[in-house]
Amino acid sequence: MNKIKPLLTVDNLSKNYGSTQACNDISFTLYSGQVLGIVGESGSGKSTLLKAIAGFLSIEQGKINYLNRQEKWLDFQQISESHRRQLMRTEWGFVQQNPRDGLRMNITAGANIGERLMDIGVRNYGKIRQEIAYWLEQVEIDCRWMDELPTTFSGGMQQRLQIARVLVTQPRLILMDEPTGGLDVSVQARLLDLLRSLVRTLNLSVILVTHDIGVVRLLAHRLFVMKNGKIVEYGLTDQVLDDPQHPYTQQLVSATLIP
Numbered sequence: 001m002n003k004i005k006p007l008l009t010v011d012n013l014s015k016n017y018g019s020t021q022a023c024n025d026i027s028f029t030l031y032s033g034q035v036l037g038i039v040g041e042s043g044s045g046k047s048t049l050l051k052a053i054a055g056f057l058s059i060e061q062g063k064i065n066y067l068n069r070q071e072k073w074l075d076f077q078q079i080s081e082s083h084r085r086q087l088m089r090t091e092w093g094f095v096q097q098n099p100r101d102g103l104r105m106n107i108t109a110g111a112n113i114g115e116r117l118m119d120i121g122v123r124n125y126g127k128i129r130q131e132i133a134y135w136l137e138q139v140e141i142d143c144r145w146m147d148e149l150p151t152t153f154s155g156g157m158q159q160r161l162q163i164a165r166v167l168v169t170q171p172r173l174i175l176m177d178e179p180t181g182g183l184d185v186s187v188q189a190r191l192l193d194l195l196r197s198l199v200r201t202l203n204l205s206v207i208l209v210t211h212d213i214g215v216v217r218l219l220a221h222r223l224f225v226m227k228n229g230k231i232v233e234y235g236l237t238d239q240v241l242d243d244p245q246h247p248y249t250q251q252l253v254s255a256t257l258i259p
């Protein structure tokens with residue numbers, strides 16, 4: 001059996017907005033090929049943590065270390081901004097809750113996917129077209145939509161397109177902020193199935209922020225629960241959800257009735 005390997009470690013990360021302590025002394029490990037769920041109520045600090053890990057926000061304190069494709073540990077406080085941006089284009093991806101924030105709405109669906117390939121130096125038009133068709137198919141969008149603007153897509157399709165745009169550069173680590181939020185329940189279910197199958201077939205490592213316990217139960221190997229900027233419980237998903245120890249987790253779990 002393959003031994004699970006750490007891919008990303010976060011140690012004692014804190015982030016304040018003025019006097020608001022949004023993340024307080026957060027530490028965890030993400031393992032390669034696994035999905036780590038971050039759950040908690042609105043305002044608990046989940047999105048701030050994700051953005052801090054992605055380098056979109058500066059942090060007051062903490063260390064973020066990542067094992068790159070060459071199996072070299074990178075200390076995010078030490079690497080340059082251009083190196084971090086390059087990682088975001090190649091090894092990492094970010095899926096926004098609102099697909100409009102992750103897509104360019106004024107260019108076609110195909111161009112949304114193709115420009116990410118061009119960003120990393122792919123120039124062969126035929127190859128780009130082929131990759132666009134492949135990734136549209138992977139996210140269950142018919143190729144005839146390739147030359148349409150995302151503005152003509154439904155919310156679920158836009159989210160699937162955003163996922164294709166992220167996946168085309170074959171990232172190893174994807175940060176997702178409420179990827180199914182704001183979608184109808186039936187569209188959510190279809191997207192969750194798709195995400196589950198992509199995570200398995202592409203062996204992706206994912207940090208997934210959600211307030212929905214059902215989403216982590218379906219997708220995450222491990223999870224932690226945040227409250228007021230702190231981790232109150234951390235462990236394997238089944239263990240935490242079937243036998244929650246912290247009163248706050250017990251409250252979250254009991255609020256989600258499972259038939």
Ligand SMILES: Nc1ncnc2c1ncn2[C@@H]1O[C@H](COP(=O)(O)OP(=O)(O)OP(=O)(O)O)[C@@H](O)[C@H]1O
Binds near residue numbers: 020022045211
């Ligand atoms: N740009 C900002 N400026 C000031 N305070 C902020 C900012 N963004 C978030 N906060 C505050 O930081 C705390 C954590 O917010 P954050 O958005 O990270 O929580 P969350 O768990 O992701 O919530 P939600 O599920 O609603 O997105 C909250 O008290 C919030 O009001």
